[in-house]
Amino acid sequence: MKESDIWNILEDVKDPEIPVLSVVDLGIVRKVEERAKDDYLITITPTYSGCPAMDTIEREIKETLKQNNISSEVKTSISPAWTTDWLTEKGRKNLEEYGIAPPSEATTDKSFLTGKHKAVRCPQCKSENTTLVSQFGSTACKALYKCDDCLENFDYFKCI
């Protein structure tokens, strides 16, 4: 097995709260290092300081690798701090199909830095005529929006 195979295997580990998103798509797997033959050190980083899914994710990474005859240790590192900019294109597409609007901008965009945010697109009807209901949603990483055209409420994966 090569390092790239390990990354492929980790695609099978999903975020327990958003099952369409793998831990790789989410950008929380930061490093895969070979320590010995079939033994790897995996570095992950939490999305939010209080993310309650970290223990489950760590366990599932180890378990999934073990099923592929790989032993592993999982280390958590908070630096560099996680950002939504690390979500993969595939992850963004899957989120929208699942009904969660992906981040509409990068943290380096002028719109984010100046607080004049870009419109968030409704994942149901694709309208950009939407309104923020609350910056805090059903999990730490999401905000709550409503669509003023189809009138559905939806989650938005907020930019940090």
Add this chain to the structure above:
Amino acid sequence: MNKEEALFKYLIRLGDNALILGQRLGEWCGHAHQLESDIALTNVALDNVGQARMLLTKAGEIEGKERTEDDLAFHRNEFEFRNNLLLEQPNGDFGQTIMRQFLFDVFQFHFLNELKKSKNDFLQSFAVKSLKEVSYHRGLSSDWVIRLGDGTDKSHNKMQNALDALWEYTGELFEMNEVDELLIKEDMVPDLSELKPKWEEEVKAILNEATLTIPDTKGYMATGSRDGHHTEHLGYILAEMQYLPRMMPDAKW
């Protein structure tokens, strides 16, 4: 006091702030006036508990006596806690909780912005990570202070009462002692007296927009937490928070 001892004390101070505020906000779970506010307050609580875990774990490592985050959170008494008095004040009504949050969020935002420059790797990483979260907290509490302060007569009066009750606890946020002196020399932590003008400017601007008046305390500010002297409220928080681990010391999650 050497550098490690000072760093331990500083981490306890930051960790206790996050822990006690997280515990206080957690009391709102299922009680807020609308679902969105309930969820928002408990999200902020969760960020704080997460930050407390990182800080107390690190404090335990620096101390080198094999105390874990749980040992530090659940097996210390009031006089060993170093959280600011502001954060242990009761939730009161929603207005009082939001006012407490606002006064602290603005402080924490400017504090973390300076702590980002720390020469200590952990404090630096912690500041970058937490600042992202605190920026959202500050948005939430500032919005509510304006909305309720500049709202109806009833909401305005409640916000003014909250400000009158809490203002005397804000002076203490900027107090420094020998721990600060030592760590400032090492370029590890910011000089809190330099943060005060930035905090005052922002707080005054928002309170002004909210049509609220800062009370005249004739120079009086409550003090004590840097030395472990607390208001009566901390004991009750600890009694509730620490009951289970003290009753069953070997209980595991």
